[in-house]
Amino acid sequence: MKKKLAVLGLAATMMMSLFAGCGGKGTSGGKDASADKGSVYYLNFKPEADAQWQELAKIYEEETGVKVTVVTAASGQYETTLKSEMGKSECPTLFQVNGPVGLASWKDYCADLSDTEVYKQLTSEDFALKDGDKVAGIGYVIESYGIICNKKLLAEAGYSMDDIKNFADLKKVAEDITARRDELGFDAFTSAGMDGSSDWRYKTHLANLPVYYEYQADGINNTKAIKGTYLDNYRQIWDLYINNSTTDPKQLSVKTGDDAVAEFVAGKAVFYQNGTWAYSDISSVGDENLGMLPIYIGVDGEENQGLCTGTENYWCVNAKASEADIKATEDFMAWLATDDTALKAICGSQGAMPSGADGMGFVTPFKKNLESDNLLVNIASQYVADGKTPVSWNFTTMPSETWKNEVGSALTVYASDQTDANWDLVKKAFVEGWATESQAAGN
Structure with missing residues (x-):
């Protein structure tokens, strides 16, 4: 999931200007929209899945004659893009929020989906985002993240995943690998890059x-x-990540997500924090060599912890769109939740697209969800089957993107000079920043 959906609270005046920008009923959708069939404009949150969504849009359009336009926001720019697009005469008819905080900003734009087919396809009410009695959003993907492991390298260092059951174990293994890095030819962790393409892994996912x-x-x-x-x-x-990695902690501000992937794929590090969405990036390592550990932080009972599992991806239908476009969008969502070709593209990985390209590799909460060929997804499922308790995704309650950015900046400063005073800056951003941003958002 390369991602992060910003959830800044909007001032009432800005919201009013957005309402005006959409122009009311009948103004959304593509210029080629049929007045009878309506059209769909999907503002996609996941840059890594743009090609797949473009292909699915084309297939649906060929099958139904309904125009589907997919626009993908750049990584870390979804909220900014959404605000901009909602201010245009042709607004998205299908967009995303990340959970309760995101919904607070956009709830007036969310149509009630309680009578839709896609809502009926959910396996649990837990995947419906509610605004009172209104079903404002539909979760469409379940994802997990943790510490991805190269088991082959771990074995070369003299360990197996069974040797790591808590933070103390992870620390022992990582520091031993660091002590022998010249002999082994690899490090413990990939770079914890704090460039915008990577910092969400730490200011959001690790902070969870x-x-x-x-x-x-x-x-x-x-x-x-x-x-x-x-x-x-x-x-x-x-500390464990940044002091036992491929990169000097002082250089993390310029290290990217692609750097971390390249390091892991090249066998330069054993451990790489990321999620199930990263499988296609690292699959060349070989399924037989890949494993996944929970993120241990030294809390009592963490031996019974599983991976971090949840969703921050809720589909919402623009209530300001025309009736025809709303109906077209709801029909498109129903197709995505029930059609075999669509579900294979969403759930499958290698070669799952009709074109032969890789699929998205997601798990959906829909009744027809297909068994995944994403190894990391199946590892996450095995943790649950083994009785481990998944760590819920609570970062959807983080008060704003500003809060995350301030925490990320403080983490970067601390990494370059690991003093107690600099850690106090992290704590200040985390605690005082949370209160400030919650108040500013009216939460």
Whole structure:
């Protein structure tokens, strides 16, 4: 999932200007839209899946005669792009929010999907995003992330995945590999790049762990004021990543997501934090050599922890679109949830597209979800089958993209000079920043 959906709260005046920009009913959709059939304009959140969505749009259009336009936002620019597109006369009819915080900004644009076929196809109500009694969004992909492992390299270092059951084990193995890096010819971790193509793995995905454990301890699922109970744990896993990797910590600000992929594929590191969506990037390592570990941060009982599993991808239909375009969009969503070709493209990996290209490799929450050929997806499922408790995705409750960026900046400063004073900057961004951004968003 290369991703991150920004969830900045919008001022009322901006929202009013967006309402005006869409121009009311009948103005959305492509210029070639049929007045009878309507049309679909999908603003896609996932840059890595652009080619697949373009191909599916073409197939659907050929089958039904309904125009489907797919526009893909650049990585990290979804919210900005969505605001811009919603201000145009031809607005997206299908867009995404990342969860409750994102919904708060766009709920007035979300049509009620409670009577739609795609809603009926959900296997659980947990994948419906509600605004009171209204079904405002439909989760369409379930993903997992953790620490992807090159088992072949791990074995060369004298270990197996069975040797790593908690943070202490991971630290022992990583530091031993670092001590013998010249002898072994590889490092423990790939670069923890803080370039925009990579920093979401740490300011959002890794930051989910201390949020998750605080919520668990306090018996809550969101908060306006995070306490930072587990920030010492956040520090020790961050320290482990940056001090046992392919890259000098002072160079992380310019390291990219592509750098980390290249390092892992080239066998320069054993461990690589990412998710099931990254399978096609690293599949050349070979299924027999790939494994996946939970992200351990040193919390009691983490031996029973599974991978971080959830969704931040909810489809929403633009309530400001014309009735014809709303109907066309709902029909397109139903096709995606039920059609074998569409589901193979969404759930399949290698060669799953009708063109022979790789599919998206997702797991869907729909009744007709196909068994995945994505090894990482199946590993995630095995953790659940083994009785491990998945770590829920609580980063959808993070108050804003500004909060994430400030945490990321503080992490970068700390990486270059690992003092207690600089870690205090991380804690300040995490705790005080959370309260400030929650208040600014009106949460």
